[in-house]
Amino acid sequence: MLLDLDGITVAFGGLIAVGDVTFAMAEGDVLGLVGPNGAGKTTLFNAVSGLVRPTRGQARFLGRDLVAMPIHARARAGIGRTFQVPQPMHELTVRENLMVASRFATGRIDRERIAEILDLLKLGHKADADAATSLALTEQKALEVGKALATNPKLLMLDEVLAGLETAGKRAFMHTLAEVRQRYGLGLLIIEHDIETITRLCPRVVVLNFGRLIAEGSPDHVFNDPEVIRSYTGGEAA
Amino acid sequence: MIDLVAQSLFSGVLSGAYYALIALGLALVFGTMRVINLAHGELVLLGAYISYTAEEKLGLDPLASLPLALTLVVATAMAVYYLISLIKTDRELNSLILTFGIGVILTNAVLMIWSADIHSTTTPWYHDATILFDTLFAMQAELVFAALGIVLVGAVWWWLEKSWYGRALRAVASNRDAAKLMGVNPQLTEVLSFAVSGLLATVAGVAIYTAKVIQPSLGHHLTVKAFIITVLAGMGSVPGVLLGAVLLGVVESLTVTLASSALQELAGMVLFLVVLLLMPSGLFGRAKRRG
Ligand SMILES: Nc1ncnc2c1ncn2[C@@H]1O[C@H](COP(=O)(O)OP(=O)(O)O)[C@@H](O)[C@H]1O
Ligand SMILES: [Mg+2]
Numbered sequence: 405m406l407l408d409l410d411g412i413t414v415a416f417g418g419l420i421a422v423g424d425v426t427f428a429m430a431e432g433d434v435l436g437l438v439g440p441n442g443a444g445k446t447t448l449f450n451a452v453s454g455l456v457r458p459t460r461g462q463a464r465f466l467g468r469d470l471v472a473m474p475i476h477a478r479a480r481a482g483i484g485r486t487f488q489v490p491q492p493m494h495e496l497t498v499r500e501n502l503m504v505a506s507r508f509a510t511g512r513i514d515r516e517r518i519a520e521i522l523d524l525l526k527l528g529h530k531a532d533a534d535a536a537t538s539l540a541l542t543e544q545k546a547l548e549v550g551k552a553l554a555t556n557p558k559l560l561m562l563d564e565v566l567a568g569l570e571t572a573g574k575r576a577f578m579h580t581l582a583e584v585r586q587r588y589g590l591g592l593l594i595i596e597h598d599i600e601t602i603t604r605l606c607p608r609v610v611v612l613n614f615g616r617l618i619a620e621g622s623p624d625h626v627f628n629d630p631e632v633i634r635s636y637t638g639g640e641a642a
Numbered sequence: 643m644i645d646l647v648a649q650s651l652f653s654g655v656l657s658g659a660y661y662a663l664i665a666l667g668l669a670l671v672f673g674t675m676r677v678i679n680l681a682h683g684e685l686v687l688l689g690a691y692i693s694y695t696a697e698e699k700l701g702l703d704p705l706a707s708l709p710l711a712l713t714l715v716v717a718t719a720m721a722v723y724y725l726i727s728l729i730k731t732d733r734e735l736n737s738l739i740l741t742f743g744i745g746v747i748l749t750n751a752v753l754m755i756w757s758a759d760i761h762s763t764t765t766p767w768y769h770d771a772t773i774l775f776d777t778l779f780a781m782q783a784e785l786v787f788a789a790l791g792i793v794l795v796g797a798v799w800w801w802l803e804k805s806w807y808g809r810a811l812r813a814v815a816s817n818r819d820a821a822k823l824m825g826v827n828p829q830l831t832e833v834l835s836f837a838v839s840g841l842l843a844t845v846a847g848v849a850i851y852t853a854k855v856i857q858p859s860l861g862h863h864l865t866v867k868a869f870i871i872t873v874l875a876g877m878g879s880v881p882g883v884l885l886g887a888v889l890l891g892v893v894e895s896l897t898v899t900l901a902s903s904a905l906q907e908l909a910g911m912v913l914f915l916v917v918l919l920l921m922p923s924g925l926f927g928r929a930k931r932r933g
Contacts, residue, residue, distance in 0.1 A: 475822035509825025
């Protein structure tokens with residue numbers, strides 16, 4: 405298994421942000437993670453990438469126990485993620501961002517791969533620009549994906565990378581993602597609100613509501629589930 | 643009068659070079675750890691006293707004592723790092739108390755080992771006067787260490803800009819979590835920043851020992867100066883630190899020449915407050931900067 409989550413629970417004081425979530429992904433799987441705002445999607449990403457420590461539960465990545473692994477070691481093991489709000493580095497150029505990721509996550513600078521990533525994400529013309537100050541929002545989001553790709557991940561977790569894009573921009577980015585997946589053969593875990601996007605990208609979906617996994621399956625199956633529909637229309641999950 | 647002002651400007655610039663070494667070390671550690679090392683001035687002082695003992699007991703020229711001083715000061719810096727790394731909660735705040743305490747302990751250790759007497763190098767060459775452009779006076783020690791200081795600041799700048807570990811340091815300073823997700827081990831960058839900060843502190847200490855006089859209570863004043871410069875520079879820009887250091891040196895030196903040496907420390911404080919009120923992100927800082 406690529407990623408194997410068993411009963412992951414994250415509590416912030418009395419708030420159960422993620423409650424007893426169990427699912428698994430095989431290598432190369434594409435899985436959608438959906439649910440209303442505040443459902444715990446980002447927190448689950450944080451638990452997998454190491455930014456928060458689960459209160460309970462087991463997480464394994466390619467058979468290795470994740471819970472006690474520091475963040476940089478997870479990056480080196482092959483977990484890459486983006487942030488919902490882009491986190492560019494001050495004073496590093498776009499290319500330097502990718503080079504640092506490549507150098508420290510893989511132990512060597514893979515210039516060929518970096519050039520390829522810049523090209524795929526259409527960041528080539530901004531390669532030597534300051535990452536924090538000279539990128540438009542779409543380019544910042546592309547750089548988030550690029551930084552993660554430069555670490556040579558086996559699992560790429562995307563946190564609402566398509567949110568805020570125009571329909572045309574969304575289409576283009578989805579196309580890019582398909583290319584990325586094909587080229588690097590990595591597993592994708594995708595948080596996304598837009599049902600159409602998820603349906604196009606992901607053969608399988610898990611739905612969170614109030615931290616709980618309430619449905620799992622094909623998009624068709626899941627988005628016709630009455631409990632999922634209720635959670636999306638703002639009603640309490642029964 | 644013009645000559646006097648020109649002379650004090652020149653002396654201020656020369657002091658600025660070793661002030662920059664001290665401030666850069668403080669800024670590096672702050673950048674990677676968000677810790678203000680209040681014992682930083684004592685590390686400088688330790689370097690100065692080791693150089694004194696090496697000269698006094700072993701007959702070593704202060705410059706030749708650098709390897710010994712470097713070893714001991716960097717080792718002490720590592721010990722300070724280790725103690726800070728033991729703090730598990732609220733590191734930014736708790737480290738203030740811890741490093742303040744370490745500073746007090748080091749000051750008292752210096753007092754016990756070396757007594758309260760003031761010292762300066764006894765190698766005459768360092769105090770020999772050089773006259774530049776017919777009017778400007780400097781001691782050899784000031785010129786040597788101003789040059790060394792500028793070279794070292796340049797080297798650290800290059801290292802931060804162009805080396806992999808330098809870039810990793812900047813990445814951690816800019817966004818700690820995002821840097822970790824790029825595979826950077828934050829502890830490694832913290833250790834590096836402490837080691838480099840100890841190295842710079844040592845050179846500054848030997849500079850002070852040869853060009854000025856040393857006494858046990860000096861460390862605290864040096865920490866304050868370094869802090870003022872770092873805030874002037876707007877946290878984390880190397881050229882900014884150098885310019886801030888020269889500015890502080892010049893302001894202090896002009897105050898001593900035109901008013902009174904009793905006001906020297908106050909002048910720096912006034913400069914600090916004026917900049918903080920008028921330009922809160924520093925003289926060279928960016929308006930938009932995290933943390
Ligand atoms: N660090 C934190 N401390 C306290 N509460 C948090 C923290 N992070 C997230 N939460 C809470 O956890 C819940 C889930 O948040 P999040 O995972 O961001 O949801 P989603 O990404 O699905 O919109 C929310 O109620 C949020 O306020
Ligand atoms: Mg979220």
